[in-house]
Amino acid sequence: MTEDSNLLDAYSRAVIGVVERVGPAVVSMRVTARRGRGGVEQEGAGSGFVVAPDGYIVTNHHVVDGSTELRALFIDGGEYTARVVGADPATDIAVVRVQEGGLPVAEFGDSERLRVGQLAIAIGNPLGFQNSVSAGVVSALGRNLRGQSGRLIENIIQTDVSLNPGNSGGPLADSAGRVIGVNTAMIRQAQGLCFAVPSATARWVVSEIITRGRVRRFLLGIVAQTRSVSRRIERALGLPAPSAVHVVEVVAGGAAKAGGVREGDLLTAADGAPLASVDDLHRVLTGWEVGRSMRLALLRNGSTREVEVIPKEDPGLETRV
Numbered sequence: 001m002t003e004d005s006n007l008l009d010a011y012s013r014a015v016i017g018v019v020e021r022v023g024p025a026v027v028s029m030r031v032t033a034r035r036g037r038g039g040v041e042q043e044g045a046g047s048g049f050v051v052a053p054d055g056y057i058v059t060n061h062h063v064v065d066g067s068t069e070l071r072a073l074f075i076d077g078g079e080y081t082a083r084v085v086g087a088d089p090a091t092d093i094a095v096v097r098v099q100e101g102g103l104p105v106a107e108f109g110d111s112e113r114l115r116v117g118q119l120a121i122a123i124g125n126p127l128g129f130q131n132s133v134s135a136g137v138v139s140a141l142g143r144n145l146r147g148q149s150g151r152l153i154e155n156i157i158q159t160d161v162s163l164n165p166g167n168s169g170g171p172l173a174d175s176a177g178r179v180i181g182v183n184t185a186m187i188r189q190a191q192g193l194c195f196a197v198p199s200a201t202a203r204w205v206v207s208e209i210i211t212r213g214r215v216r217r218f219l220l221g222i223v224a225q226t227r228s229v230s231r232r233i234e235r236a237l238g239l240p241a242p243s244a245v246h247v248v249e250v251v252a253g254g255a256a257k258a259g260g261v262r263e264g265d266l267l268t269a270a271d272g273a274p275l276a277s278v279d280d281l282h283r284v285l286t287g288w289e290v291g292r293s294m295r296l297a298l299l300r301n302g303s304t305r306e307v308e309v310i311p312k313e314d315p316g317l318e319t320r321v
Contacts, residue, residue: 011119014175015135018121021177023133024075024104025050026170028125029059029082029096032069041068047124047170048072048096049106049179051206055080055098058206059169060184061087064094072098075131086209090147090217091197092184093205094169106171109178111157111198114138122161122183124170136161145185145195152279156195157181163194172196204287218288218311221254222247222261226277229266229299237304240274244299245281259309261296268304269297285311 029046036042046063050056057072064070070082080098087094121135140158147153159172163183172181181196208215227246234242245267250257261267267275270284271294288294293310 014119015121015133018173018175018177019123019133022049022106022121022171022173022179023123023131025106026075026123026131027057028073028130028166029063029169030071030073031063031067033064033066034068035066045125045166046168047166047183049123049171050103051105051108052210053101053103053105055100055103056085056206056210057082057096057098058182058202059094059096060182061089061092061094063169064096065089070096072096073130074103086213086215088205088209088215090215091153091201091205092147093182093197093202093209095206095209106173106179107177108199108203109174109176109180111155111180111200114141114157114174114180114198116141119175120157120159120161120180121173121175122159122163122167122170123173124163124167124183126162126164126166129166134162139193143195152282153184153197153201154283155198155201156184157198159194159196161194217314218285219254219314220256220261220281220285220294220309220311221251222256223249223251224267224278224281226279227266233299233302237299239268239299239304241268241276243276244268245275245278255309255312259296260307261298261309262300264300266299267296268299271295 027048029048031044048057048059051058064084072082073079080100082096082098085095085097118138120138123133126132139160143156143158145153145156167183170183171179174180180199182202183196185195224245224247228243247265273284288311293308296307
């Protein structure tokens with residue numbers, strides 16, 4: 001009994017330590033937003049956490065999407081008006097800001113070093129109950145979820161931490177009190193299936209938003225879909241995968257058009273990376289550098305060839321690639 005008590009005490013101390021370290025930086029987001037076809041104003045709630053002492057707060061894009069009024073409530077009773085700095089539907093991450101300095105900050109941890117089974121603690125605003133704490137373990141790593149923009153959010157963290165509406169945007173922390181993920185989704189039909197955007201992704205998105213106001217992504221200027229390649233053609237031409245990216249449309253004035261890509265082409269590799277799907281192409285384009293050229297290997301009329309294109313910066317939210 002004594003040994004069991006000691007173990008429970010150790011577990012409790014770990015959770016309490018995280019709450020004391022991260023809790024002051026967690027906020028409850030009160031949201032008024034226009035949503036739905038009629039654009040009717042609705043009240044909603046979510047969570048967030050401060051990442052810079054001068055008022056920058058991380059939350060989910062879907063929490064603040066369409067918002068007309070935002071209020072951030074702190075555990076110490078402070079309440080401030082917030083504004084959206086920028087949002088990235090592709091990863092469901094948004095940054096808002098309050099005009100207040102000297103705020104407590106939550107520190108990002110390294111999601112790349114996570115292991116299945118380790119302790120995970122969520123602090124948020126479930127069902128309107130401010131600063132609620134739930135704990136569990138990392139159930140799986142490397143999951144993929146489809147974002148609102150159609151892009152794939154990769155390396156999602158799966159946990160069994162109890163999440164409810166209102167937890168969205170809150171921090172998922174490790175036993176050292178470092179934020180390892182941003183809680184983003186749950187499967188309502190299942191018990192214990194909850195997901196968080198990894199801190200590695202969130203940190204990059206937040207940096208882009210704070211620096212530029214949005215996440216900078218690049219486009220080839222095509223409409224494309226994933227298409228299977230016959231085993232015979234795959235073997236005969238030495239293709240890197242049994243599927244490729246089928247170019248359905250080439251956008252006028254785009255990088256692909258200028259580089260000689262045509263409708264009907266099958267893109268098989270980009271800068272040496274195999275393209276088995278449109279998601280693979282998104283991965284290559286993420287974090288591309290301005291002015292840098294890209295070598296595209298493609299299949300056209302039964303033969304392989306290579307073209308060079310210079311991806312253009314996406315001026316807005318696009319579903320093309």
